[in-house]
Amino acid sequence: xxxxxxxxxxxxxxxxxxxxxxxxxxxxxxxxxxxxxxxxxxxxxxxxxxxxxxxxxxxxxxxxxxxxxxxxxxxxxxxxxxxxxxxxxxxxxxxxxxxxxxxxxxxxxxxxxxxxxxxxxxxxxxxxxx
Amino acid sequence: xxxxxxxxxxxxxxxxxxxxxxxxxxxxxxxxxxxxxxxxxxxxxxxxxxxxxxxxxxxxxxxxxxxxxxxxxxxxxxxxxxxxxxxxxxxxxxxxxxxxxxxxxxxxxxxxxxxxxxxxxxxxxxxxxxxxxxxxxxxxxxxxxxxxxxxxx
Numbered sequence: 107x108x109x110x111x112x113x114x115x116x117x118x119x120x121x122x123x124x125x126x127x128x129x130x131x132x133x134x135x136x137x138x139x140x141x142x143x144x145x146x147x148x149x150x151x152x153x154x155x156x157x158x159x160x161x162x163x164x165x166x167x168x169x170x171x172x173x174x175x176x177x178x179x180x181x182x183x184x185x186x187x188x189x190x191x192x193x194x195x196x197x198x199x200x201x202x203x204x205x206x207x208x209x210x211x212x213x214x215x216x217x218x219x220x221x222x223x224x225x226x227x228x229x230x231x232x233x234x235x236x
Numbered sequence: 237x238x239x240x241x242x243x244x245x246x247x248x249x250x251x252x253x254x255x256x257x258x259x260x261x262x263x264x265x266x267x268x269x270x271x272x273x274x275x276x277x278x279x280x281x282x283x284x285x286x287x288x289x290x291x292x293x294x295x296x297x298x299x300x301x302x303x304x305x306x307x308x309x310x311x312x313x314x315x316x317x318x319x320x321x322x323x324x325x326x327x328x329x330x331x332x333x334x335x336x337x338x339x340x341x342x343x344x345x346x347x348x349x350x351x352x353x354x355x356x357x358x359x360x361x362x363x364x365x366x367x368x369x370x371x372x373x374x375x376x377x378x379x380x381x382x383x384x385x386x387x388x389x
Contacts (some may be wrong), residue, residue, distance in 0.1 A: 138238060139239075140238060140240070141240045141241075141242055142242070143242055144259070144260055144261075145260060145261055145262060145264075145330065146263075204263050233263075235263040235275060235277065236263075
């Protein structure tokens with residue numbers, strides 16, 4: 107199992123709740139029938155932006171990505187990422203039931219000035235049932 | 237009712253033990269007909285009936301994980317298993333309100349890098365109208381067949 111995500115405060119956060127496993131059938135009349143196949147949402151999304159962070163912090167973020175075998179292993183998120191949110195909201199996002207996080211794509215690094223970079227990371231929360 | 241919650245309950249009896257799994261309540265156990273079913277991420281495909289009375293075929297697909305491998309080993313490649321497969325409709329409180337149950341026998345399995353497929357055939361089959369209207373017994377025909385491959389001679 108990969109190490110916990112680095113304790114670095116992001117400049118921006120964007121979160122989308124997971125969806126339930128539902129399929130819909132729409133008849134020609136427009137009437138729909140919906141079928142649910144599970145009782146847990148999946149596919150949470152969290153985007154994190156780190157602006158003007160040091161090279162050391164940037165390296166720490168990239169090292170974490172590598173430690174997950176390039177996004178293969180799942181991990182948990184530290185409280186630091188959710189600074190400013192109250193406890194109830196943080197628990198909804200940080201650790202939904204049976205959810206662990208994984209990288210959707212490799213981190214994107216943009217150089218700002220010498221020694222300072224901006225890093226953008228996109229994570230997905232998927233069901234970890236074992 | 238246009239919102240339907242569907243749970244599938246799988247009871248697989250092998251020579252070694254009986255395994256019970258369901259695929260709706262993630263990481264939870266579910267009680268069905270007074271028995272406890274653990275969660276497993278399987279899906280079922282392909283049960284069809286035809287006018288010719290061919291056996292129904294059913295495929296149960298598991299991800300290639302330890303529990304599915306163990307299940308295969310115990311059932312000798314899924315050739316010695318009896319499957320009771322129930323599809324349950326749940327209400328908004330996730331209580332079972334209706335079920336359809338089918339019975340199958342294992343006829344084999346196959347692997348891929350991501351999936352383990354267990355193949356089953358219906359345990360009871362129809363007999364065509366051209367067949368003599370007599371009851372098949374072991375005294376008349378010897379060992380009774382398990383499939384629809386019967387021949388009139």
